[in-house]
Amino acid sequence: MIDAHRNYISGEWVVSSGGETYPEHNPADLSEVIGIYQKSTVEDTRNAISAAGDAFEHWSTLSVDARAEYLKKALALMVERTDSIAKVITLENGKTLAESRVEISAAINEMEFQIHQGLRMPGQMMPSAQQGVLAYQHRYPLGPAAVIAPWNFPFNVPARKITPALISGNTCVLKPAQLTSGAGEEFVKLFHDAGLPAGVLNMVTGSGRVIGDELVTNPIIKAITFTGSTEVGKAINIKAAAGLKRTQLEMGGKNPLVVMDDADIDAAAKSAVIAAFACAGQWCVSTSRALVHKNVMKPFVNRLLELTAEIKVGNGMDTQATMGPVCGEAQLKNILACIEKGKAEGAKLLVGGNQLKTPGLEKGCFIEPTIFADVTPEMFIAQEEIFGPVLGIMEISDLDEAIEISNGSKYGLGASIYTKDIARAMEFTDRIQAGLTHVNMHSAYKEPQLSFGGVKESGHGTPEAGQTGIEFFTEHKTVYINPGAKG
Ligand code: NAP
Ligand code: MG
Numbered sequence: 001m002i003d004a005h006r007n008y009i010s011g012e013w014v015v016s017s018g019g020e021t022y023p024e025h026n027p028a029d030l031s032e033v034i035g036i037y038q039k040s041t042v043e044d045t046r047n048a049i050s051a052a053g054d055a056f057e058h059w060s061t062l063s064v065d066a067r068a069e070y071l072k073k074a075l076a077l078m079v080e081r082t083d084s085i086a087k088v089i090t091l092e093n094g095k096t097l098a099e100s101r102v103e104i105s106a107a108i109n110e111m112e113f114q115i116h117q118g119l120r121m122p123g124q125m126m127p128s129a130q131q132g133v134l135a136y137q138h139r140y141p142l143g144p145a146a147v148i149a150p151w152n153f154p155f156n157v158p159a160r161k162i163t164p165a166l167i168s169g170n171t172c173v174l175k176p177a178q179l180t181s182g183a184g185e186e187f188v189k190l191f192h193d194a195g196l197p198a199g200v201l202n203m204v205t206g207s208g209r210v211i212g213d214e215l216v217t218n219p220i221i222k223a224i225t226f227t228g229s230t231e232v233g234k235a236i237n238i239k240a241a242a243g244l245k246r247t248q249l250e251m252g253g254k255n256p257l258v259v260m261d262d263a264d265i266d267a268a269a270k271s272a273v274i275a276a277f278a279c280a281g282q283w284c285v286s287t288s289r290a291l292v293h294k295n296v297m298k299p300f301v302n303r304l305l306e307l308t309a310e311i312k313v314g315n316g317m318d319t320q321a322t323m324g325p326v327c328g329e330a331q332l333k334n335i336l337a338c339i340e341k342g343k344a345e346g347a348k349l350l351v352g353g354n355q356l357k358t359p360g361l362e363k364g365c366f367i368e369p370t371i372f373a374d375v376t377p378e379m380f381i382a383q384e385e386i387f388g389p390v391l392g393i394m395e396i397s398d399l400d401e402a403i404e405i406s407n408g409s410k411y412g413l414g415a416s417i418y419t420k421d422i423a424r425a426m427e428f429t430d431r432i433q434a435g436l437t438h439v440n441m442h443s444a445y446k447e448p449q450l451s452f453g454g455v456k457e458s459g460h461g462t463p464e465a466g467q468t469g470i471e472f473f474t475e476h477k478t479v480y481i482n483p484g485a486k487g
Contacts, residue, residue: 004036005181007044007205008188010051011198017043022206024181027094027325028315028364034091037181040206045173045214048202052144052171053220055199060141060169064118067167071118073194075111078104078159081190088182089155090316094325094365095279097316100155106446107159113448114160114469118167121470134481139474141169142246143222146215148208148236150227151327152282152387154180158187160452161225161248164469166200170223174203175215177228179328181205208232216240223473225464226250227284230385230411230457237460248461248472250453252385253284253413255443256406258428259300260399261293263418264440269303271416271442272391277311277369278444280326281389284458285414285436285444288386289375290393291402297395301373304393305351308369313356315364325365326388332365335388339370342381347372347392377405385411399424407433413454414443435459 004021006013020039026032038044059067078085086100095103123138147161158174165172176184188203204211212232216224216239224240225248226233233249240247257275259268275287292300314321326332332355339353352370367389375382375392382392396402406415415434419425425439435454438445446452446465453463462472 002033002036004038005185005205007038007040007048008185008192008201008203009044009048010202011192016040016206022178024092024179025328026091026364027327028317030329030365031363035182037178037205040204040211042211042214045204045211046218048173048204049144049214049218049220051199051202052173055197056144056171059171059197059200062169064121064167067169068115068119070191070194070196071111071115071163071167074190074196075108075115077190077193078108078111081186085155085183085186087317088186089180090324092180092182093151093154093327094316096321096324097319099279099316099324103153103156107156110156110160110448110465111163114163115167117164117467117470121168121474128480130482132482132484134483135479137476137478139168139470140477142473142475144171144173144220145223145225145473146221147172147174148212148215148224148226148228149174149176149184151177151179152279152284154183155187157227158184160465160469162187162201165225165473168470168473170473171200172202173215173221174201175208175211176203176205178205178207212236213239216245217243219243221245223248225472233460246461246472248464249459250284250464251458252411253286253454253458254289254383254385254409254411255285255287255414256289256291256416257287257443258396258402258406258415258417259290259292259296260402260417260419260421260424261295262420263296264420265296265299265303267440268418269300269307271418272304273307273311275416275442275444276391277308277323277389280323280367282327282331282387283444285446287416287443288391289382290391291396291405292393294395294397301350301393304371308351308371311369313366313368314361323369323389326367328365331388332367335367335386335390338381338384338386338388339390342372342375342379342390342392345379345381346374347379347381348374352389377408383409399427403428403431407431410457411454412456413458414438416441416443435463
């Protein structure tokens with residue numbers, strides 16, 4: 001019998017008031033239980049929120065430097081524990097160990113940047129119309145925040161959200177996804193071991209359907225930062241609005257990669273393979289549509305198929321594997337159903353399309369890298385987020401058509417173009433409806449000093465990371481001071 005992992009409330013590792021737990025399964029072998037976690041109740045969630053509320057009073061008044069000391073200690077532990085955390089991520093998410101390490105190094109970069117942003121939290125001095133009057137505006141912390149994390153980047157997403165929240169003086173309650181509660185726990189442990197004051201960071205595991213409403217509607221919570229499906233994001237926003245709570249929603253995507261007739265075909269094909277199949281296609285910024293100019297369709301597809309054939313699907317713990325399983329049975333079934341829809345609506349399956357059942361992999365959620373050609377804009381697989389290793393190829397004749405098809409989606413997260421023509425590239429970046437856009441780079445490329453967020457049904461609220469990371473978690477205050485007090 002494995003010991004159950006616990007919630008983290010007010011600096012203590014505690015069991016749920018309901019006494020119930022849930023098992024987590026290894027996506028590389030569903031018969032293996034890899035951890036038992038607390039099935040938190042509304043009462044547990046209230047306790048965690050109260051702890052965050054109580055801790056806010058002191059934490060928000062500490063100097064930024066004092067707060068930074070704790071975060072720097074947690075960051076040092078993150079660097080030290082990279083190998084052990086990578087194993088936890090791979091075991092529960094399925095991505096390869098190399099991909100898990102990349103996720104941790106991204107988290108390290110995000111944390112470093114946001115700690116330093118906190119140290120230079122922006123304010124603004126303005127000349128006053130009144131002689132001798134001092135006029136300025138500055139930012140102060142909003143209050144306790146609910147952090148609802150996804151399973152696809154179960155470690156980096158909490159790092160990207162929680163660091164700017166804490167450094168700017170807020171406290172947090174983290175709810176990891178049920179599929180990847182261990183990565184959330186690893187993150188929280190860093191802060192516990194760094195000696196963070198009790199209640200500043202809390203964690204409750206369990207079902208979003210059971211405890212989500214409490215996180216979103218409890219009056220102590222002032223901000224909700226969420227990454228996940230558009231459906232849940234929209235529902236959160238409606239409930240949060242009643243309490244005038246601030247929301248930051250990072251949701252789905254259907255990111256296009258446009259390959260023009262003057263593109264570097266080898267580079268474009270490499271990009272497509274990375275952005276479509278890394279992390280088994282489970283990135284919100286994955287490339288899921290390749291819009292290819294008809295004059296270069298043949299060489300692009302040939303190179304794409306060559307590179308795809310090199311992918312070695314296997315257990316993420318096996319260092320030979322370059323693509324792991326998808327994260328859990330529900331994802332497996334959904335992706336296979338999407339592939340069937342693609343076939344039924346007339347897209348041409350070029351490669352893949354099946355669950356891999358080779359010996360050793362038959363009990364896991366392994367799917368072949370899958371590419372469809374002859375995809376047309378109205379098809380389900382051209383419109384809906386599949387969130388798996390599935391790429392659809394569409395033919396275009398010119399830039400206008402590429403932009404029209406790219407924008408003909410309810411989503412607007414990432415979009416890339418490959419072309420050597422700077423005018424065409426800039427027209428694309430101007431007209432594309434997306435929060436992130438890349439020229440001659442793949443759609444998942446990201447740096448911590450720049451904001452990350454989508455438009456349309458991909459994102460809502462102030463974007464995460466970069467300069468806006470702290471903006472989301474802070475309020476503006478405008479101050480006028482008449483030092484002479486002459487009235
Ligand atoms: P999801 O339900 O939106 O899950 C994201 C997070 O929200 C999880 O922590 C989840 O908890 C929580 N949650 C679920 N229902 C909630 C509610 N009513 N109130 C508050 N929180 C709630 O996503 P999913 O079902 O795991 O995945 C479905 C699809 O979402 C994927 O196939 C993909 O298309 C998309 N997705 C996108 C991203 C992204 O990065 N943009 C990430 C993940 C998923 P539980 O673990 O308890 O459900
Ligand atoms: Mg869901």
